[in-house]
Amino acid sequence: MSNTHARIAVVIPSYKVTRHILGVIAAIGPEVERIYVVDDRCPDQSGQFVRNQCQDSRVVVLENPVNLGVGGAVMTGYRAAIEHGMDIIVKIDGDGQMDPALIADFVGPILAGEADYTKGNRFYDLEQIGAMPPVRLFGNAMLSLLTKLSSGYWHLFDPTNGYTAIHAEAARHLPFEKISQRYFFETDMLFRLNTLHAVVADVPMDAVYGDEVSNLKVSKIITEFLAKHARNFFKRLFYNYYLRNMSLASIELPLGLLMIFSGLGYGIWHWADSARAGVGTPAGTVMLAALPLLMGLQLVLAFLAYDIASVPRQPLQRKLFRRRARPAPASVSHE
Numbered sequence: 001m002s003n004t005h006a007r008i009a010v011v012i013p014s015y016k017v018t019r020h021i022l023g024v025i026a027a028i029g030p031e032v033e034r035i036y037v038v039d040d041r042c043p044d045q046s047g048q049f050v051r052n053q054c055q056d057s058r059v060v061v062l063e064n065p066v067n068l069g070v071g072g073a074v075m076t077g078y079r080a081a082i083e084h085g086m087d088i089i090v091k092i093d094g095d096g097q098m099d100p101a102l103i104a105d106f107v108g109p110i111l112a113g114e115a116d117y118t119k120g121n122r123f124y125d126l127e128q129i130g131a132m133p134p135v136r137l138f139g140n141a142m143l144s145l146l147t148k149l150s151s152g153y154w155h156l157f158d159p160t161n162g163y164t165a166i167h168a169e170a171a172r173h174l175p176f177e178k179i180s181q182r183y184f185f186e187t188d189m190l191f192r193l194n195t196l197h198a199v200v201a202d203v204p205m206d207a208v209y210g211d212e213v214s215n216l217k218v219s220k221i222i223t224e225f226l227a228k229h230a231r232n233f234f235k236r237l238f239y240n241y242y243l244r245n246m247s248l249a250s251i252e253l254p255l256g257l258l259m260i261f262s263g264l265g266y267g268i269w270h271w272a273d274s275a276r277a278g279v280g281t282p283a284g285t286v287m288l289a290a291l292p293l294l295m296g297l298q299l300v301l302a303f304l305a306y307d308i309a310s311v312p313r314q315p316l317q318r319k320l321f322r323r324r325a326r327p328a329p330a331s332v333s334h335e
Helices: 021-026 046-053 069-083 100-111 134-151 168-172 185-195 218-243 248-277 283-309 316-325
Strands: 008-014 032-039 059-063 088-091 117-121 164-167 200-204
Touching: 008 021, 008 046, 008 069, 008 100, 021 032, 021 046, 032 046, 032 069, 046 059, 059 069, 069 088, 069 168, 069 185, 088 100, 088 168, 100 117, 100 164, 100 200, 117 185, 134 185, 134 218, 164 168, 168 316, 185 218, 218 248, 248 283
Parallel strands: 008 032, 008 088, 032 059, 117 200
Antiparallel strands: 088 164, 117 164
16 A cells, blocks of 8 residues: 555544644645544534534544543544545544644554554653653553553553554454443553554654643552453453463463462461461471462463563554455366
């Protein structure tokens, strides 16, 4: 797919962004064929505002009948872009915090056949992240660690970054009805893409913050996000290591965890028994507890090394293109 033939669309979730959205649309370059503004039941009627104030012929206003959250708004835009035959779908916010001039940077790896999905990363430039609020910086660091575990994309950072681009073939295979629609949307997208074995790449971008109020709270990380990350982690393990494929890593993790908990349980029980009796724990007992603990730790580390090495590297778009281009088998005559 070349730059001249790729049909690029931009999806802009619209909720209380009437102050900035016209400027965002105006800054989108001519390489974009269509712009979907998705009014997510905005109380400011931003969809109607764009219809009345914007003269850009590329703009299509979509309206959700109820407020679905950013994820639901993006899925509405994805569906429309796929239906209209777009090749690459970029998602940016309407609050002016994402520079439309970077669209080419996000689309480039997809056009080159190097990735199926690209996302922004504000942590490449260490000088720039000094402007990031401390709470947001801490929250992103914690979320990035959890996202690596739950999604399997160990090379990615800044999981809550909403500046993304996706190949339409990858988007077409996403289970839209299952993807989280609100705060967890960006992270859940990565988990869903991993189940498709899609290639995801980070795109460096500056951290820009204006007068917006952050919705990222530590309490949300600990409660809502932790539970959803755990759910996705176990789903990914089941899909990748037991349902679709079996490998040595499929044995290493459960055996390693069993040995770790066995060693801990044995050691704690005997330590408590010795403490009640007022005597020291025998060296042999300590060794019997430590040996399975250390061996289990080695097995878990071996599993993590395998999991890190298993990050998808062959873009899904190439696999699907080869499948479509494969000639049909010739019919055999029995005359």
